[in-house]
Amino acid sequence: MPITILAPKFSRPVNAREDDVSSISSSDSEDGGAALDGDIAMTRPPKRARLATSLATSDIVTPGELITDDPQWMRGHGTYATPGTATIVSSVAGTISRTNKLLSVRPLRARYTPEVGDLVVGRIVEVQARRWRVDVGSTQLAALPLSAINLPGGILRKRTETDELQIRTFFAEGDLLVAEVQQLFADGGAVLHTRSLKYGKLRNGVFVAVSGMGGGGGVVRSRRQVWTMEAANGGGQIDVVLGVNGYVWISKHVETPEGENKAVGITSMEESVSANMYSSQNDRIEVQTMREIARLRGVVTALVENGLRVDEDMVVRGYHEAVEMAMLSADGADDIYLGGERGEQLAAALTGA
Incomplete structure (x- = not known):
């Protein structure tokens, strides 16, 4: 049986025009390639446009993705430069942040990076000879020296x-505290202090761990991280502590005894700092207060789940909106659930969506 060899048929690419096909075949023949119909030019995809013209700060980049090759930009955190070139490449997955000519990438999820002056909420995980080791959600445990706390009675010595022998009478394993970052080590470790009367052991409340300054929704640095608000439905006053590290503490407000509201100096500190500041015994909390504390906790978690920032303004507005939503439900004030669709409704009401 004779064998017939047929000439190759031309296969036009999908969505290709006639003039595009003719230009491809003619360019191949001019470059010395085979002039057969059906050859497709193997060209590299076009480079990504430079950052200054096309890439917005809201775009999400992935590790290894080219951000820009413009030499006018400087690289910051979350980026690296290819040796011998001016290209800046992302090393983490996140959003691009610009500060003048400095480019950095804020990761979508990351551990807390301490900075001097940050107000943090932490948990004691280890007691050593002259210091405590505190979990603040960072890559390393923070240190709280014995010399960085107020002694009972306010004695300065x-x-x-x-x-040192009585170190566990101040803080023991598992205790929660609010402190301030005083110093940073070269390896990224932090040193805390609780010398101010607004810092110290936490009682009479509930602890919530959410995302911190890593990126996306979560606790952000703001003008006030600690405030007292009036709760609805007879809940009394509630204290809210937003740690920059993403740890939140919501508790019943405890009135200071008469005479402690005055300005505290070095000579009068002994009268202001009482021995019960290191007590681990909770006070009696009314049912109405516990209900409103749980509602505030639901507001904080709903804000984080919907990618919204957590600061004083959003928490207060979200709480008032949650109270109104509860009044419209069948259970009234006892309806404190803010998950799922109710959390989305709360977020939509706050953002105006």
């Missing part, structure tokens, strides 16, 4: 061996 050098710490002795007696204080």
